[in-house]
Amino acid sequence: MSSTVTTRFAPSPTGTLHVGNIRTALHNWLLAKQAGGRFLLRIDDTDVARSREEHVTAIRADLAWLGLHPEREERQSARFDIYEAAFHKLIAARRLYRCYESAQELDLKRKVLLGRGLPPIYDRSALALTEADHAAKAAAGEHPHWRFLLDRDAPITWVDGIRGSQHFDPAQMSDPVVRRADGSWLYMLPSVIDDIEMDVTDVLRGEDHVSNTATQVQMFTALDAPVPRFAHEALLTGAEGKLSKRLGSLGVTEMCANGIEPEALIALLARLGTSDPVDPALDAESLAARFDLTRFGRAPARFDDAELARVNAAVIHKLPYARAADRLPEGMGEAAWEVIRPNLNTVTEAAAWWRVVTGPVEAPEFDAETRAFLDQAAGVAAALDWAEDPWGALTAALKDSTGRKGKALFMPLRQALTGMDHGPDMKALLPLIGKDEAVRRLG
Numbered sequence: 452m453s454s455t456v457t458t459r460f461a462p463s464p465t466g467t468l469h470v471g472n473i474r475t476a477l478h479n480w481l482l483a484k485q486a487g488g489r490f491l492l493r494i495d496d497t498d499v500a501r502s503r504e505e506h507v508t509a510i511r512a513d514l515a516w517l518g519l520h521p522e523r524e525e526r527q528s529a530r531f532d533i534y535e536a537a538f539h540k541l542i543a544a545r546r547l548y549r550c551y552e553s554a555q556e557l558d559l560k561r562k563v564l565l566g567r568g569l570p571p572i573y574d575r576s577a578l579a580l581t582e583a584d585h586a587a588k589a590a591a592g593e594h595p596h597w598r599f600l601l602d603r604d605a606p607i608t609w610v611d612g613i614r615g616s617q618h619f620d621p622a623q624m625s626d627p628v629v630r631r632a633d634g635s636w637l638y639m640l641p642s643v644i645d646d647i648e649m650d651v652t653d654v655l656r657g658e659d660h661v662s663n664t665a666t667q668v669q670m671f672t673a674l675d676a677p678v679p680r681f682a683h684e685a686l687l688t689g690a691e692g693k694l695s696k697r698l699g700s701l702g703v704t705e706m707c708a709n710g711i712e713p714e715a716l717i718a719l720l721a722r723l724g725t726s727d728p729v730d731p732a733l734d735a736e737s738l739a740a741r742f743d744l745t746r747f748g749r750a751p752a753r754f755d756d757a758e759l760a761r762v763n764a765a766v767i768h769k770l771p772y773a774r775a776a777d778r779l780p781e782g783m784g785e786a787a788w789e790v791i792r793p794n795l796n797t798v799t800e801a802a803a804w805w806r807v808v809t810g811p812v813e814a815p816e817f818d819a820e821t822r823a824f825l826d827q828a829a830g831v832a833a834a835l836d837w838a839e840d841p842w843g844a845l846t847a848a849l850k851d852s853t854g855r856k857g858k859a860l861f862m863p864l865r866q867a868l869t870g871m872d873h874g875p876d877m878k879a880l881l882p883l884i885g886k887d888e889a890v891r892r893l894g
């Protein structure tokens with residue numbers, strides 16, 4: 452096994468990525484970055500019938516949006532020759548054997564075993580077939596499917612990067628089918644062949660793959676390859692603690708539509724499943740430096756939209772102008788961005804605040820006394836040197852001349868100038884509104 456840490460994200464392009472897959476991709480990227488290693492994208496499209504090119508395109512686009520750039524991309528559908536060679540090697544080593552049972556027959560066998568209180572393990576009856584039996588099947592037009600022969604005398608163990616010490620008894624496992632009668636591959640063996648050939652050192656994936664790993668550990672050995680490090684992450688659940696349907700479809704498209712920044716999603720997912728606080732970092736490299744698999748627990752990790760929204764706001768409050776510029780309204784420059792940014796939950800909301808700057812704004816109806824105060828304010832504003840701190844100068848002068856202070860001083864001014872009761876810091880906002888417009892709004 453190569454010494455360069457190499458991870459891979461291996462989605463099947465049978466759908467778009469959901470937040471669970473995105474977390475797996477991110478964690479593989481972080482693991483590789485942290486070690487100065489390589490992160491690969493492997494499109495698992497051996498299932499030609501269910502794989503769609505549009506999903507491959509969407510997966511690439513999603514990773515690009517997240518900034519998770521793979522060093523190399525591979526597709527299983529382009530690697531059938533490699534699988535064929537390994538297949539023959541395993542046949543020669545007597546680790547693969549031909550079977551003919553139909554799905555119904557297998558189902559019946561399982562039911563009989565379960566009915567007798569036994570584990571539903573394949574009985575290996577096909578191992579007893581002779582070459583003459585196979586020839587007779589072939590003559591009758593029957594094609595075999597192939598199973599991998601587990602070594603029942605070799606206990607399966609590995610130290611999982613998240614789950615710790617793992618033990619499986621191969622005598623309690625069925626020999627897995629690796630290739631169907633029509634010649635097509637199941638996921639299990641091609642994945643091992645690829646992990647070997649691509650020098651993958653670390654396989655990090657969901658805990659739904661733990662039992663596959665048990666089988667795959669023996670496949671690595673059967674192919675004379677070292678077994679990579681494995682780690683299996685607890686699955687994601689919704690905020691209500693249940694596996695939710697919604698999470699299974701929540702992906703980059705919906706996140707984008709909701710104004711979620713990739714940095715926010717990355718910051719949250721980098722820590723989701725640990726008890727460490729989320730760090731709304733703008734650069735994923737800094738998250739990589741502190742990424743630690745041992746911090747991840749075995750309990751399901753809760754994904755909470757409200758938490759994502761909070762992280763998103765925290766990210767936006769630090770987001771440099773350059774990362775928002777092409778989504779801001781015409782004319783809104785860096786100074787305005789910095790004034791408005793602390794008020795935003797999403798970048799889109801900047802437009803409404805920019806309208807407060809450019810006007811027109813609709814102020815509430817004021818009582819006569821407040822109206823008189825505002826007229827006075829307009830006069831003071833018109834006479835001010837606008838270059839310095841007009842808000843400081845305006846409020847100081849009005850405080851002196853009217854005796855108003857606190858809310859009675861500030862609120863009518865804010866309302867007249869912005870049409871709102873809250874919003875960006877007036878000291879920063881007023882210079883953006885400009886003198887003439889401010890005088891007009893006050894008067």
Ligand code: GLU
Pocket residue numbers: 460461462463495638642655656660
């Ligand atoms: N294509 C498999 C999946 O999406 C890959 C599993 C793995 O990482 O090996 O579940």
